[in-house]
Amino acid sequence: MGDTIITPSALAIIDSVSTVKDSVTRQMLGERYTVYAVHLRVRDLYQRDRWFEARPLVIYSEGQVVAGKAAELPALRIKYGLASVDRVAAAPAGHGTPSPTAEKEVLKIGLNVAESEFLVMQAIIFPGINILWIGCVLMFLGTLLAVVQRVRNGSRRKAQPKTGN
C-alpha cells in the first residue's frame, strides 16, 4: 500500500484494497462473486490543497474478471479503473509490487488511469489579411495591363516605324 500513480494533473495514492462484503452486494451478486475495491486518495497537482477520493471496483468470479466499475472524478477529468487484483508470491522488492513485507503473499493490483480526451489547439487572429490578397490580385491585373499595353504599343510602333514614342 502507499504506492502512488502520477499523471500530468493528479497524483493518486493507493490507500487500501478491500473486498466489498455488505449484504446488499451479496444479495445482488450471490456467493460466486468477489468484489474488490481500491481506495485512492487523489491530489489535484495544480491546487495542492484539493483532495479527492476514488473507489474503483472490480468483480471476480472463479478467478476471472467479469465486470468493473471505474471511479470518475469530473473535477479533474480523470477516471480510475481497477483492472485486476491478484495474489502473488512475494518477489524480491521490485517494480510493481508493494513494499516488501514479511508476508509470503502480496496483492498486485492493475490500475487503469483514463483522462478525458483532449487536444491542444492554436488559434491566431490575422487582422487585415485580406488587404494582402486584394493586393495580390491588383498586382497581377496591373502588371497584366502594363504588359498588354506594351505589346500593343510595340506592334503599333512597328506599323509606323518613324513616329517614335
Added chain:
Amino acid sequence: MIEYIGEHTWAGQLGHVLAILSFVGALLATMSFFLGERGKKLEWIKLGRLGFRLHSLAVLGIVVMLFTMLFKHWFEFDYVWKHSNLQMPLRYIASCFWEGQEGSFLLWTFWHMVLGNILIFKAKGWEAPVMTVVALVQVFLATMLLGIYVGDFRLGSSPFLLIRELPENLGLPWTGMANYLAAIPSFADGRGLNPLLQNYWMVIHPPTLFLGFASTLIPFAYAIAGLWRRDTNGWITPALPWTYFGIMILGTGILMGGAWAYEALSFGGFWAWDPVENASLVPWLTLVGAGHLMLVNKRKPNSLFSTFLLTMITFILILYSTFLTRSGVLGDTSVHSFTGDGMLPGLLVFLLFFIALSVFMLIPNRGQRLYFVLVSVALLLIGVLLELQVHAILLFGAICIGMLVSAYRNAFASKEPEESLWSREFWLFIGSLVLLLSAMQITFSTSVPVFNLLLEPFDQFFGWIAEKTGSSFFADLSTAKLAPPGEAIAHYNKWQVPFAFIVTLLISFGQYLRWKDTDLKKFRRQIALSFVLALVITIIGVLVLQYRLAELNLIALFFSTTFAVVANALYIPTVLKGGLKNGGPSIAHVGFALVLLGALVSTSRQNEVSRNTRNMDLRFLNEAFNNNEDILLYRGDTVRMGEHYVRYKDKTQKAVDMVFNMEYFNVDPKTYHNGDTVRVGEMLFRSKTDHQAGKFFLEDQPANWEPLETFPQRVLWHAREWTSTRPGAPVFQLAPFVQLNPRFGNVAEPSTKHWPDRDLYTHVRYADLAMASDTADDLGCPTGCTKSKWVTRSSPHRPWPLSIV
C-alpha cells in the same frame, strides 16, 4: 539476356531516345543559330529552327511518355514507383509529374521550349542571337535528363530508369528473375505521392512558378544578344514586355506558394522565410529592379551597366536557387529542400558556365576576353584535376568581380551622364539598387551553408587567427559552422522592413516625377493630397492597431505603404485623367503596396487568442507549447477563446485525415439568480438578486453577492467559478485536421474562418489520433456512456498516445 515479363521496356527505351534527341536538337539549334548570327545567313537560322523544333518535339514526347507511365501505373519505373500509387486520385497525377527532381526539370525545360517557340515567331531581327542563348540553356537542361555515364560520372538523371537499373540494385539476385514484377509484391503498387502534396495548390503552383522561372531567361537572352551585337540598348524594347510578363507570373507563383502555406499548411502564416521561398523571391526582386532600369535606359542610356547586371543576375539567381535547393547543400536548413541525388556537379557547372558567359559578354575588348577564357579554363582544370574545387571557385569569383569592375570603368562609366536629382530616372535607379540590396541580404542569409562549404579549405588559417586573437567569430569560421540565422523570421524582418520602407516610399512619388527633370512646384502640388491622406490614415491606423513608439519601423512602413497606395491610386484620376489604359503600373504598385501593408498589419498584429485556462501546464506535454498561445480543450467542453466560445465536439476520420470538429459560439452575458453559489478564489459567494453579470466580479459584488462565512472545504472544491459570460448561439464550425502520414510524418492542416477584416486561423498541435481510444477499463459502463471520450493509460508512465508539434 533475360526476357522480363510484364515490363514496358520499350517505353523506357523510347524515353531515353527522346531525351537524347532533345539534347541533340538543342545542340544543333545552338550551333546553327550561333553560326546564323555570325554569318548573318538565313540558311543557318532555318537549320536552327529545325533543330529547335526537333528539340521541342522530343521534349513534348518525353512529357507525354512520363504522363503515360504515371497514368498507366507502370511501377517498374523508379520515377513512377516513387511518386505515385494506385490509391491516389487521378487529378493529382500532374502533381506526381513534378514532385520529383527530374519531373520539375522537365517542367522547366517544357516552359523554355514553349517560350522559345514563341520567340522564333516574335523575335524577328533578334531571333538568331536570342535563340542561341535559349537553345544553349536547353542543352544544359537536356543534359540534366540524360542520365548517361561518361566514365564514372553520371550526366543528369533520367526519369525513365527502371528500378532494376538503379545503381544500388545492379547485380542484386532479384534483378535476375524474369518474373520479378509479379513475384515481388512491392512492385504491385508505388510508394505514392506525399499526401501533403495531394492538394490542388500542388497542381497549379509549380507550373506557374516554373513558367515564372522560365520567363527570366528571355530578358537574359536579349541582354546577351545586345552585348553580342554591341547594341547596348536596342535589346531593351523587345525584352521589356517579357520582363514584365516574368514579374507577373513569377510574382503570382510566389504568392500562390504563400497562399498554399496559409490555407493548407501549419506554418502559422503565409511566409516563413524558408530557403526555398527565398530562392524564388530573390530573382523576383532583381527582375523588378531590372524591369525598372529597362524603362529608364530604353529612352536614354544612362545606367546601362546596372541594367545588364540586374537582368543577367536574375537568371543567374534562378540557376543559383536551383543549385541551392536541389544539390543538397542546404541540408536540413529548409523544410522542403530536395535531396542531392548526385546533381551537385552538373548544377554547379550549369551555374558557373552562365556566370562566366555573362562576365565574358560584358568584357569590352578581345584581349581581356581571351585572358578571361584562358583563366577560367585553367581554373576549371585545376578544380577538376587537382580536386581543388573550392579554391578554384573562390578564385574564379574574385576574377569575375575584377573583370566586372574593369568592364564598368572601361565601357560604361564614361557614357553614363549625371542625372538630375529630381528626375524619374534617378529615383528609379535608386529604387532598383535598393531592390538589389534587399535581394543580396536575403541571398546572403540563405547561403550560410554554402559559405561554410566555401570556407572549409581555410579552416586552419582561421583557426590560427582565432588562436592569436581569441575571436569567437574566427573560431566559428575555422570550424566552418556559421549558423544560419536562428530566429529566421525575426532576422529577415529586421532587415527587410527598412528596405520595404524605402521601396514603397519611392513607389509613392516615383511616378509623379518627370523624365529628365521635374517642376518641383507642380510635383509638390500633385503629391500633397496623397501625403496628407496617407498621414491621416497612418494616424488612425496607429491608434486603432495600437502601435507603440518602440515599433517606429513598423509605423514608418505603415505610412510608406499607405502613401504608395494612395498616391498611385490618385495618379490615375489626377495625372492620367482617368485613363485606365495606361494605369497598369499604378494598379500594380497599389497592389504591391497593399501586399506589404496586409503582411505588415496581419503579422505584426497577429493575436494568439488560444490561451490555456485549464489546470494543466502545457509545457508538461511538450516544451514547445506555450500556455499563452495554445489552448487545451477537453472533448465536449466549451471554453472561452477570444471573441467566441469554442467546443471540441468530436473527431471523425475521413480517409487519411483525422478531422476535429470544433464548434464556435457567441459570447452572451451570464445571468445569475437569487441563491446561486459561485466560487471566487478561495471564497464562496451567494447571489442576493437575479442579475446579469457585469465585466468584473468586484463591481458586481457589493450589490449582488454576499460571502458565505462557513462551508465545508468539499463544497468549495466543487463550486463553479464566477464568470461574466456564457456561450450563446452557435455561429460557425471549423474543422482543423491531422493528416495521418506514416511515411512522411503526421501533418496538421489548419482550418480558417474568414471575415472581411480578419481571419481566425486554427490548427491542432496535439491530439490523440486513435479513433477508439478506450481500453475497457470500465467494464460495468452503463449504456449511454461514451467510451471513446477517454484516453487510457494503463501504467503511470506510459507515454501519451501520439503527439504532434
